[in-house]
Structure formats: C-alpha cells, structure tokens
Amino acid sequence: MEISVIRNEKDYNNALKRIDELIDCEVNSKEEDELQIISLLVWDYEERNYPMGSLKPIQAIRVRMEELGLKSKDLTSLIGDKSRVSDVLSMKRKLTLPMIRNLSKHLNIPIETLASEY
Template sequence: MELHPIHNEAELKAAKAEIARLWNAESDEDVQRLADWAELVDVFEARLIKSARGVDPVAVIQAEMDMNGRSRADLAAVVGQSRATEILNRKRPLTLSMIRAIHRAWDIPADMLIDEYETA
C-alpha cells in the first residue's frame, strides 16, 4: 500500500490494517514504512481530536471507542459496568474521578471530558 495522508475513516481503517501487517517487520524498509504509517495515523487521529473540542464528553468517548475499536466493556473496565452504561445512555454525568480514569486509560485530553452535558 502506498503511503499517503489519511483523510477519512476508511483510509484510517486501511492504514491500521497495513500497520498490523507490518507489525513484525524485519527489513529496514518495512520498519520505516511501519513508522511512517504510524505517524500518519497519529496525525489523523490528533486532527480528529482537535476538531472534537467543544463536542460534548459522551460524543468524545464514543468517537474514541469508534476510532480505536473499543467497546462498552472497555469503558466498563475503566469506570465500572453500571457507570459505563449510565454514561453512554446519558443518565449520569462524568465525575472528576471518572474523567481522570478515562484520561489516564485512554489518553483523551481531560479538558475534552469536563464540559457539562444533558442527562436523561
């Protein structure tokens, strides 16, 4: 696959597949391609996160889950099963301890999780 900037989710998925294919690369050329693809993915994901500023925290969590193949169970491992369900269903606001835990576990900037949002 030829290196190119990533512009959308389909290209992101293809880039991640290429990274997986190159993961155990041994040749210098393949190792460099792996590093280049990883950098392109990082740039695209950073751009997505930067554009997500001002979006409510639940949307940020859901975007993180979608981009990185995370599930409700993965969120539950960070904040607890019932809390994960309540957060994603907008029945409970994030607490400071939840924000810290999600920030540490998933490397989401904490400032993207602190805004208030409507709860059901």
Template sequence: MSILIKTVAEHWEYVAPLVRKPKSEEDYDVLVRAVNEILEITGEDESHPLMSLLDIIGDWIEEWDRTHHPMAEASGEEVLGYMMREHGLTQSDLPGVGTQSVVSEILSGKRKLNLRQIRWLAERFNVPIEVFI
C-alpha cells in the first residue's frame, strides 16, 4: 500500500463526508457548511491547497441545486424591475429604454423589451444580454 493511500485510509472517517456527492439535504447542508469554512480559511488565495477541494464541493452543490432547488425563470421585464429596486432607480432613470411611461408599460407587462432596449440595459447593468431575454 502506498504511503498516500495509507494516509488517506487513516484519515478517511474525517474526510469522507466532504468527498462524496450529496444524497440528501443533510449531506447537502454539510457540504454548504464546509464550503463556508473553507472560504474562511482560503480567503481570496486562489493558490491555497484547499481550493481544489472547494472546486469539487462547489460543483456538487451546484449540481444538487440545479436538480433539487431549481430557480424559477424570470422574464426580462421581471429582471428589469428587480435591477431597478436593487440599484434604487426610478422609471425615469432609464432613458435608453424609453420615457417613464414606456418603462411603466414594460414593468406592468403591457409591453415587451425589444432588442435595442435589452442591449442598452445589459450595458447599463454590466450583465450579459441573456439576463433580459
């Protein structure tokens, strides 16, 4: 038996909960807590040895979330309303979309965003245009 495998075997009971995909919400919660603890240790140090473990656990959490906690799709108009609230903007703060009445009609669902407006919003909020499509 190699020294690496021997060392892993000696510490497996402590490591095992972190190196398996979640099979339950409890497993998922353990991994989320582990990510938070690892982030406290690593900070923004991309070269920290625990970053590879963080990547693995993060992928498993993301996969679990997609399968068990799917996010509802939001329309571009709903995203616009959210972004306005988050940035403290009023309807008249978006001249690239149109007048206050045009923005009002978009937010109320009476009018859809067009491609020109979507491009302007994506640039204004520095997000991909897909956010508003």
C-alpha cells in the first residue's frame, strides 16, 4: 500500500483506478483502510479542483457517475435494486440516510451535498 498526495490529473486517475479495484473489499480489512485513505485524498483533490458545492444531490450523483463511467446498474450495491435506483435518479424517491452514507463513501460526494433538499 503506497499512498501519496494527489498532485495532478495522472495521480487523480490512478487513485480512481485503485478505488475501483478496492471497492468490493472486505469490511475491517487493510484494503478497506487503504480505500478510505485514498477516498479522502481523492475528495480533497476534487474539492480543490472540481467543487460540487452548488449541485443538487441527484445532479452530484449523475456528475460523479459520468466521471467514473458508471451506469445506473452500478449503483444497485449502494442504493438498492434496479427500480429503486431508477426512482432515486428520476427523483421519485428521496435518498435515505444509508443511501447517502454509501454514496458519499463510495462515490466521494460530500454528505452535505447528498443531504441537501431537492
């Protein structure tokens, strides 16, 4: 586990690739520790270079999905089954606290953004 500060886009892309490799790691493992640390570094880099402060929750999710090349089916492990993901993304269903926590942790979207009114 070699972790360093993210200084540029190359470092950022490498960190995102590593997050993708670690996303399904076991809870309370060294891999999860690494995932959390890298996620914090990515969050810091994104806050400095790609601020999301003014986005509504669903906009923020869609932006992050696009950045990571994710499809709605990729969110089932974070939100629920396919129909629940569809309902959330079409704003027919509100985000729940567990959804907000999962999305924040795995997509590196600030909780404040996800918890705001929409």
